[in-house]
Amino acid sequence: MKGILIILEKELKDYFTTSLFYIILTAFSFVIGYFFFNYLINVKEFTTVTVLTNVVTPLFGNINLLVLILSPLLTMKIFSQESRDGTLDLLLGSNLKYYEIILGKFLSIMTIIFVLLTYCSFVPITLHFIGYDNPYLFFTSFVGLFFCASFYISIGILASSITSNQILSSFLSYGGILFFIFLIQPARATSNYIVKSALQYLSVSYHYDYFAKGAVASYSLIYFVSMIFIFLFITSIVLSKRKW
Amino acid sequence: MKNNIVQFSNVSKLYPGVNALDCINFNISKGSIHGFMGPNGAGKSTTMKILAGLLKESSGEILFNSEKIEFLKDKSRIAYLPEVPAFYKGMTVDGFLSFCYQIFFKTKIKKEKLKYVLDICGLESVNRRIINHLSKGFKQKVAIAQSLIIEPELIIMDEPTVGLDPLAQIELRELIINLKKEHTIFLSSHLLHDLSLICDEITFIDKGNIILSDTLENVLEKQSDKVFVTFKSLNWSNEFKSKIQSFSKCEIKETSSNNYMKIKCIFDFKIEENKFLKFLIDQNLEIVEFKKESADLEDLFLKGNK
Numbered sequence: 001m002k003g004i005l006i007i008l009e010k011e012l013k014d015y016f017t018t019s020l021f022y023i024i025l026t027a028f029s030f031v032i033g034y035f036f037f038n039y040l041i042n043v044k045e046f047t048t049v050t051v052l053t054n055v056v057t058p059l060f061g062n063i064n065l066l067v068l069i070l071s072p073l074l075t076m077k078i079f080s081q082e083s084r085d086g087t088l089d090l091l092l093g094s095n096l097k098y099y100e101i102i103l104g105k106f107l108s109i110m111t112i113i114f115v116l117l118t119y120c121s122f123v124p125i126t127l128h129f130i131g132y133d134n135p136y137l138f139f140t141s142f143v144g145l146f147f148c149a150s151f152y153i154s155i156g157i158l159a160s161s162i163t164s165n166q167i168l169s170s171f172l173s174y175g176g177i178l179f180f181i182f183l184i185q186p187a188r189a190t191s192n193y194i195v196k197s198a199l200q201y202l203s204v205s206y207h208y209d210y211f212a213k214g215a216v217a218s219y220s221l222i223y224f225v226s227m228i229f230i231f232l233f234i235t236s237i238v239l240s241k242r243k244w
Numbered sequence: 245m246k247n248n249i250v251q252f253s254n255v256s257k258l259y260p261g262v263n264a265l266d267c268i269n270f271n272i273s274k275g276s277i278h279g280f281m282g283p284n285g286a287g288k289s290t291t292m293k294i295l296a297g298l299l300k301e302s303s304g305e306i307l308f309n310s311e312k313i314e315f316l317k318d319k320s321r322i323a324y325l326p327e328v329p330a331f332y333k334g335m336t337v338d339g340f341l342s343f344c345y346q347i348f349f350k351t352k353i354k355k356e357k358l359k360y361v362l363d364i365c366g367l368e369s370v371n372r373r374i375i376n377h378l379s380k381g382f383k384q385k386v387a388i389a390q391s392l393i394i395e396p397e398l399i400i401m402d403e404p405t406v407g408l409d410p411l412a413q414i415e416l417r418e419l420i421i422n423l424k425k426e427h428t429i430f431l432s433s434h435l436l437h438d439l440s441l442i443c444d445e446i447t448f449i450d451k452g453n454i455i456l457s458d459t460l461e462n463v464l465e466k467q468s469d470k471v472f473v474t475f476k477s478l479n480w481s482n483e484f485k486s487k488i489q490s491f492s493k494c495e496i497k498e499t500s501s502n503n504y505m506k507i508k509c510i511f512d513f514k515i516e517e518n519k520f521l522k523f524l525i526d527q528n529l530e531i532v533e534f535k536k537e538s539a540d541l542e543d544l545f546l547k548g549n550k
């Protein structure tokens with residue numbers, strides 16, 4: 001546990017003392033604010049249904065898209081740069097366990113994502129002042145976004161451990177994430193029930209939709225936790241294979 | 245029997261299509277400075293990385309204080325300095341050393357301990373500076389401080405003097421000699437003169453095979469089958485050259501200077517230098533300097549390469 005905290009502290013110091021984080025935060029704030037403002041002024045009549053369908057649902061969809069775009073950018077250097085600079089050998093040659101290094105790095109990016117999502121809390125607060133209150137929906141949407149981000153980041157961390165080239169790492173991340181998003185398309189197209197169910201269950205968008213509608217299914221939680229675990233576990237295998 | 249800290253027994257390392265190490269056997273004595281030499285691609289870095297636990301051997305066994313290296317739980321007992329030291333370049337010197345201590349002991353370093361290491365390595369004046377802004381010499385010192393901070397029993401240094409200016413090389417050499425008091429040092433270098441000045445033991449590796457491994461004295465004595473006699477003459481001519489070769493078969497190399505010729509005679513066998521000197525004087529050769537040299541590591545390196 002201490003090892004995780006050591007890596008977490010070091011990574012957060014790195015993020016918060018460089019301009020990259022502040023540039024991302026500024027860009028994120030601007031884009032979310034822009035979308036929110038535009039969705040809001042296009043609503044002609046403020047009812048629970050119109051605000052939900054014309055503002056909340058598309059806005060959270062866009063936040064999810066932004067998180068998707070940002071995640072590989074945040075993860076691409078996490079192991080690639082360490083590998084290129086030789087500092088990965090320093091970490092792997094230390095008394096830290098692989099899982100401590102991986103979880104420390106994973107949690108550091110999750111903290112960044114948490115800060116970004118916390119910023120989005122201005123959306124329910126603003127809507128509260130215009131008379132729209134649906135705290136449960138907002139809560140599940142944020143939880144869904146958080147799980148989606150964790151999922152994207154675990155793919156990004158795996159991609160970063162595979163190559164020391166940051167650009168290649170980000171492309172691998174995007175490829176992996178889009179693969180799991182677009183699995184829903186063949187699932188819709190097939191008439192075979194078993195294949196349809198399997199593809200649906202593997203698709204991240206299928207699970208996120210539940211959260212966005214205010215429903216939290218236990219199997220979606222199991223999906224996210226197990227997929228994150230699988231990708232981080234494969235990362236530890238990739239790192240251990242460096243010795244061979 | 246010598247007290248060995250490291251024992252390599254039939255260690256091999258296979259990369260796809262390449263046999264980087266081929267059943268190597270050698271020992272490193274406790275408290276020694278063990279030089280590891282060989283041409284580029286001989287397998288030095290691979291051997292060092294295996295010992296540091298960064299690579300896995302394909303077969304064989306490595307014992308560290310009679311304990312199998314793969315079962316070594318406390319990795320702080322061995323420190324490894326790669327050829328290109330790895331730093332978090334945006335960190336300050338003391339921040340980086342504190343972090344290195346933390347990843348081994350999972351606790352914060354005491355200020356006295358940090359100060360002690362900074363002091364030994366001559367880094368007090370730059371401890372607050374960003375590592376990336378330091379000179380190469382200072383960076384190398386930070387790398388050594390990084391290994392000292394964890395108080396290892398064995399320090400592995402892969403080409404520590406590469407790219408350093410002569411002054412920094414001398415400083416580093418002195419630092420390494422001082423480290424010998426408390427640590428065993430295993431270092432590779434192409435600066436053979438430096439190795440001969442600081443090493444107690446030498447291992448020569450080529451194409452993944454250990455050519456020899458012994459104390460420096462034994463290596464030079466056993467392996468030297470050539471004798472070098474150098475003299476400076478004021479009246480050197482080709483006539484003397486043929487006279488010398490009729491006296492004893494040898495290879496003669498001439499270097500001219502302003503007032504004299506510097507002659508180097510290389511004998512493939514032991515000769516008595518006093519008899520040779522007497523012979524030269526008897527030939528009316530005007531000699532201003534005469535010395536016999538034994539083979540050094542450079543000769544050994546060249547011989548090994550041949």
